[in-house]
């Protein structure tokens with residue numbers, strides 16, 4: 001049986017197993033993991049500058065686990081659900097249990113990445129944020145960020161894990177089912193391109209983000225509900241209800257550079273009726289014949305074939321450093337370019353920039369988003385919305401139907417870059433769910449510069 005056919009059968013079994021009871025699920029997981037091992041004979045050598053659709057097998061995986069994420073059950077989830085799969089699929093791994101904030105960042109900054117075929121994060125989205133920024137802080141960031149990254153949900157939000165599952169077109173899954181789905185993708189080892197967004201903070205510091213930037217209601221709920229983390233994903237609903245009772249309005253300015261769309265969804269309209277995209281179908285893959293003794297190799301490149309724009313900076317020691325250039329962004333103290341759309345000074349309830357489909361396991365913010373669509377999906381809600389209408393929006397978001405509510409206070413734009421200048425003296429801004437300095441921020445998308453293990 002060919003690897004492709006075996007995988008198709010195995011995936012079918014897995015999909016059936018997903019809707020059955022958990023015990024059957026685990027037995028299925030073991031069965032397909034064995035089948036993957038038997039079917040996966042790909043031993044393709046890595047070639048610089050070529051994006052493969054498959055992690056080399058057998059591959060060496062570093063799995064970073066935050067034992068304190070979510071309900072503090074990450075280690076039990078790993079040993080109960082993931083360990084057996086990896087063993088069955090003959091995926092060698094090294095477990096790194098993080099001890100404190102920034103531990104993972106330091107590990108990946110210092111790691112010899114030639115020793116690893118993939119970095120996998122078993123935690124919430126916060127640990128992945130650290131890993132991505134650790135990679136981008138390295139001298140060799142351009143190669144480092146090409147290391148395939150995997151996600152296994154262990155937190156309370158798990159937005160990226162839910163998004164990756166959504167891109168695979170599988171029926172929605174939560175909790176252990178979502179973990180099994182992500183474990184399955186890890187065993188398969190398919191890799192696609194992933195956009196990152198560079199974020200400029202008031203102090204001129206720059207961060208890299210894979211998920212979202214939020215201000216107002218969403219950021220407040222995210223941070224305030226952290227104290228309910230032990231209840232899992234439902235913390236967001238609890239936080240939403242609490243924050244609704246004390247709804248705040250924030251003054252600010254917003255400006256953005258719209259995506260130049262010729263055939264895409266019209267502005268302000270939902271694309272929730274279109275089927276969720278397959279991440280790998282979004283990649284122009286083709287079989288490349290290799291040497292007679294090797295299996296063919298799937299080569300992929302990002303749909304967004306942007307070349308990375310770079311600049312150099314002379315450091316205090318006289319050394320020149322090559323940096324990723326944010327060519328769309330003026331300095332934060334300069335006005336935005338005339339080509340940008342400026343929203344006149346407004347009273348906002350929330351501003352949310354998101355670049356994955358899910359904001360949390362059960363919040364489908366952008367049903368049609370793709371991991372490498374080269375777009376920031378910018379939402380804002382202006383003042384005047386009633387509390388029940390805002391609650392309705394978030395309840396509709398569970399099914400990705402919020403843009404179909406016809407709410408006149410909700411605006412959606414697909415953009416390449418934006419700037420947010422809060423005028424209210426106090427508030428919270430989050431990047432990938434982590435609080436950052438409060439003040440003017442701006443961001444630009446970098447299409448397909450990272451790589452993600454996907455379905």
Ligand SMILES: Nc1ncnc2c1ncn2[C@@H]1O[C@H](COP(=O)(O)OP(=O)(O)OP(=O)(O)O)[C@@H](O)[C@H]1O
Pocket residue numbers: 066067068069070071098099100101102103123124125126127128130154155156157158159229433
């Ligand atoms: N051993 C540890 N103890 C405490 N904090 C840790 C530890 N390891 C990592 N961290 C930090 O915990 C923070 C939160 O982690 P993470 O976001 O992964 O989980 P979470 O907040 O429970 O999940 P979610 O973001 O989905 O709600 C991260 O910023 C990370 O740096």
